[in-house]
Amino acid sequence: MKFRYEAKTCGGENARGEIDAADERAAASLLREKGLTPIEITPAGEKRDAAKISFSALFARRVKLAEKALFFRELATMTEAGVPAAASLQILSEQKRSRRFEAVISDIYARVVAGSPLAAAFAEHPECFGAVVAALVRAGEESGTLDASLAKIASFLEAREELRRKIISALTYPALVASVAIFSLCVMTAVVIPQFERAFRGLGVELPPLTRAVFRAGAWMESRWPALIFLIFALALAVKLALRSARLRPHIDGVLLKIPVFGDMLLKASLSRSFGTMATLLRAGLPVLASLRLAASAAGNEKIRATFESARDGAAAGKGLSAALGGCPVFPRMIVQMAAVGEETGRSAEMFEKIAGWYESELSEKVRRLSSILEPVMVVIVGAAVGVMAVAVFMPVVSAINSFI
Structure with a gap:
């Protein structure tokens, strides 16, 4: 099995690469034999064709957070009751779920029965579970507290789902009003307005400039609405592909963060996810460097991910966690001070949990105010x-009535 590693040489320089070994301990031993001091060792997933992944993932339905949270809650309960992992997975795979999730659970069950560790089986489905889940499961297996780790995963996913629901519930009404309004205006412009235009043309009434502009828009919509619908779908597909592009995503995420109001909301949501992930991982006993790397992957924004990676590089170079965070301008002074307090008191996980909660409450309040506005x-x-539109239509009517008086 291949593992990615990060290590220090005898001269204190960073070294990264891949190594073949039976497990992580064997990989660490091989690195020490080469004169390297391991910092982090993670399984290297199989390389797949990037275009194929993008195309298949583009149209594949994702497993809902609520469904994954329920699965881990049930798995944690059964594990705590002493049911073996394979038996638990077999029972859970037979329950009614979405077709995609059923296939994923069945594959994990088959791998565990074949002798694969539970963490390695989860790691084979990064598009569904992500690196955070695999790391927490691995920590639980190694420390003998698998039931507690599974419960942590369930709580972590439930918190993310709750945050998502708050944002959606606050923005549902404005989005619905906007959608209905745009649809109604398009129907009026493409269907209703051309009928008035033909009627006025037959009457020979002189049309005001506003009416002529509206009628031109109606004629354009009537003749080109299929192309317009195609263009909208093509634009949506292009945006989706661009968001999955490794080259374009950092630039797009940077632009999104600069959008007034919405950029700040995206920033708070991203930081809430990252610091919440970090708190969960530290409570599970993962090292700081591994926690920072996984917190970066949970950000959901490439700019924020790069910031956490920069903080991780600072921590790997020997800086304290608060000093590493302080070197990134994204983090306010208060966050750095709370991280420093956590370091001094040995309660870093609790401090990061408070930071995540603070960002979440700030985001909820901002979303509520935005919704009311x-x-x-x-x-x-x-x-x-x-x-x-009403004025544009009725102005010629009034003019026609006045001409007959």
């Missing part, structure tokens, strides 16, 4: 658009 703004915008 967007509702009247959307009503005004929709009313103004409908008003412009």
Whole structure:
């Protein structure tokens, strides 16, 4: 089995690469024989065709967070009751779930029955579980506290799902109003307005400039609406592909963080996920460097991930955790001070948990205020658009009536 490693040479320089070994302990022994001091060793997943992954992942339905959280909660309960992992997975694989998740659980069960460690079986499905889950399961297996680690994973996923639900519930009404308004305006422009235009053309009434502009837009929509729908779907597909591109994603994420209001919300959501992940991993007993690496992968934003990677590089170079975080301008002074208090008192996990909670509460309040502002703004915008169309249609009517008086 291949493992990726990060180590220090005798001269104190960083060394990274891959090594073949039976397990992580054997990999560490081989590195020491080469005169390297291991810092971090992780399984190296099989390399697959990037284009194939992108295409298949583009249309594949993801497993819901709530479904994964329930699975780990059930697995933790059965493990705590003394049921072996293979038997627990067999029982859980027979329960009614989404087709994709059923296939994943069945594959994990088959691997465990074949002798694979539970963590390695989970690691074979990074698109479903991610590196954080595999690391927590590995920590539980090695420390003999698998049931506690599985419970931590369930709580971690439940917290992420709760945050997601808060954001969605706050933005559902504005999004619904905007969607209905855009659809209604498109139907009016493409279907209703051209009928009025034909009627006025037959009457020979002179049309005001506003009416002519609206009628031109209606004629354009009537003749080109299939191409417009195709263009919208093509644009959505292009955006989705761009977000999965390793080259374009950092630039897109950087631009997203600079968007007024929404950029700050994305930043808070990303930091809440990362610090919450870090707290969970430290409580499970993972080393600081591994926790920082996995917290970076949980950010969901390439700019924030790069920031955590920079902090990890600082910690690997010998800096304290608070000093490493302090070297990144993204983190406010208060966060660095809380990290320093955690280091001094040995309660880093608790401090990072508080930081994650603070960012989550800030995000919830911002989303609530944004929702309360967007509702009247959307009503005004929709009313103004409908008003412009009504004025454009009725102005010629009034002119025609006046000409007959």
